[in-house]
Amino acid sequence: MDNQNIQTSENKITSKKVPFAVVEAYKTIRTNLSFSLPATGNKSFVISSSVPSEGKSTTAVNVAVAFSQLGKDVLLIDADLRRPSIHKKLKLVNTKGLYSILSASCAFDDCVQKVSKNLDVLTSGPLPSNPIELIESPALADLLEKLKEHYEYIIFDSTPINIVSDVISLAPKTDGLVLVVKEGSTRKDDVRRALAACKFANIRVLGTIINDVNSKNSGKYAYRKYRSAYRYKYQYKY
Amino acid sequence: MNEISLSSIISIILHRIWLVIIVAVLCAALAFGYCKYVATPVYSARASILITNGGLITDNRDDSIQTNDLSASIYLVDTCVDILKSQGIYQNLSAAIGEKYSFSQLKGAFSISKRNDENLFIDISFKSTNPEEAMLIVNTFTQLCPDYMADKLPPVTVEVMDKAYGSSMVYPSTISSTFIIGFLGAVATCLLLVLFASLDQTIKSEEDFVETFAIPVLGAVPDFDNSPTYAYRAKTGSISTGG
Numbered sequence: 001m002d003n004q005n006i007q008t009s010e011n012k013i014t015s016k017k018v019p020f021a022v023v024e025a026y027k028t029i030r031t032n033l034s035f036s037l038p039a040t041g042n043k044s045f046v047i048s049s050s051v052p053s054e055g056k057s058t059t060a061v062n063v064a065v066a067f068s069q070l071g072k073d074v075l076l077i078d079a080d081l082r083r084p085s086i087h088k089k090l091k092l093v094n095t096k097g098l099y100s101i102l103s104a105s106c107a108f109d110d111c112v113q114k115v116s117k118n119l120d121v122l123t124s125g126p127l128p129s130n131p132i133e134l135i136e137s138p139a140l141a142d143l144l145e146k147l148k149e150h151y152e153y154i155i156f157d158s159t160p161i162n163i164v165s166d167v168i169s170l171a172p173k174t175d176g177l178v179l180v181v182k183e184g185s186t187r188k189d190d191v192r193r194a195l196a197a198c199k200f201a202n203i204r205v206l207g208t209i210i211n212d213v214n215s216k217n218s219g220k221y222a223y224r225k226y227r228s229a230y231r232y233k234y235q236y237k238y
Numbered sequence: 239m240n241e242i243s244l245s246s247i248i249s250i251i252l253h254r255i256w257l258v259i260i261v262a263v264l265c266a267a268l269a270f271g272y273c274k275y276v277a278t279p280v281y282s283a284r285a286s287i288l289i290t291n292g293g294l295i296t297d298n299r300d301d302s303i304q305t306n307d308l309s310a311s312i313y314l315v316d317t318c319v320d321i322l323k324s325q326g327i328y329q330n331l332s333a334a335i336g337e338k339y340s341f342s343q344l345k346g347a348f349s350i351s352k353r354n355d356e357n358l359f360i361d362i363s364f365k366s367t368n369p370e371e372a373m374l375i376v377n378t379f380t381q382l383c384p385d386y387m388a389d390k391l392p393p394v395t396v397e398v399m400d401k402a403y404g405s406s407m408v409y410p411s412t413i414s415s416t417f418i419i420g421f422l423g424a425v426a427t428c429l430l431l432v433l434f435a436s437l438d439q440t441i442k443s444e445e446d447f448v449e450t451f452a453i454p455v456l457g458a459v460p461d462f463d464n465s466p467t468y469a470y471r472a473k474t475g476s477i478s479t480g481g
Contacts (some may be wrong), residue, residue: 014283019460022460025460028456029457029459032457033456036456056460059459173433178456179453181441182441183441183444183458184441185438185439185440185441186441187439187440187441188440188441189439191441191447192448192451195451195453196309206454206456207453207454207455208447208453208454208456209455209456209457209459210444210455210457210458210459212459212460213443213460214461
């Protein structure tokens with residue numbers, strides 16, 4: 001895996017403490033998402049969950065990093081204007097961001113932060129009092145159209161679907177929504193409600209990412225711990 | 239409540255088989271401990287008496303057994319059993335043992351039954367927490383039977399065939415109780431596991447999600463904390479397997 005100069009917490013796939021199986025999982029997600037998204041043109045999608053604390057923000061960061069490692073220009077936008085967390089995960093400044101742009105108080109170039117060669121991040125900025133109105137405003141649609149000219153992938157980290165309706169307003173402006181669930185935690189009824197809301201709003205659900213999968217089941221090969229190695233044996237289950 | 243298939247039930251139980259085993263062992267251990275150290279043993283002493291129509295024994299002039307007498311004796315056994323369950327003989331017994339127990343207590347501890355439908359024997363057993371006392375009381379009872387029956391039913395002759403020479407413990411049955419309670423503990427644990435699983439509304443696995451929602455799964459990310467952590471260095475930037 002390329003060594004990237006990204007200030008990250010330990011859960012990001014560029015961290016050396018992240019297990020190999022996790023890194024490979026995000027590569028798989030990247031590949032499958034590529035097939036789910038439109039074949040041509042620049043793409044945008046929203047990553048959300050049914051309820052809070054499913055790992056959607058971490059997933060958004062890691063998916064963005066995974067796409068950027070292909071050499072694609074990626075923009076990660078923290079569209080959660082109520083409880084933003086992308087700036088915390090990437091240890092970025094959040095004095096200016098999406099809200100600043102939508103409220104016309106700041107230009108995009110002044111707000112965006114480059115975290116690696118191919119990955120830019122637009123944090124949320126100050127918390128607005130009217131997040132849903134900002135999301136629904138034409139300013140966001142215009143911004144998205146302009147950004148598509150410069151970025152091959154635009155990834156939004158948004159709010160939980162069952163809690164507030166921000167994502168219902170945002171997702172139709174993109175190519176689709178990725179739903180994050182957590183094994184052993186997410187209730188099926190919550191997922192049903194979220195999917196029903198997506199169906200009602202005519203949101204295309206690209207697929208699901210399941211977090212915190214129990215990895216104790218054995219697979220084909222065996223994991224061995226190496227301190228330094230060119231080669232290693234590994235065991236994984238997909 | 240979720241529907242659960244048989245294969246899912248087996249999978250649920252096998253996934254927590256350690257819990258089933260632990261509970262079964264605990265229940266068995268508790269049962270064993272209770273039987274061995276807490277429960278008060280109960281002993282039973284047994285005796286038997288022979289019931290005959292008086293003519294069957296004393297009136298056969300040619301030492302042959304008359305069919306009529308044998309049939310009459312068999313019919314009498316049921317009546318004798320009922321007589322031996324009546325209050326009177328227990329009052330006599332209570333007096334004979336120095337009124338240590340009341341007649342009602344004695345009656346409740348006795349078991350009197352005919353051996354089978356074509357037999358002249360009546361089996362008598364008495365239960366007590368004291369093995370010697372059980373033996374003494376049942377033998378005293380059988381000694382009272384001939385005179386009591388002769389008084390109540392003159393044609394009947396009662397002869398004591400088997401005296402009690404010891405007592406056997408009938409409660410608790412340690413080994414069978416241990417196994418039964420352990421088995422019941424395991425069954426109860428399995429039922430509870432299945433119940434909780436059926437009530438569990440969370441997503442249990444990738445397969446569970448796909449079966450429920452028929453939405454493509456783009457990927458499954460292992461649990462960070464439980465995955466083995468490995469440090470590796472790709473000096474050449476390539477990854478090779480095997481070796």
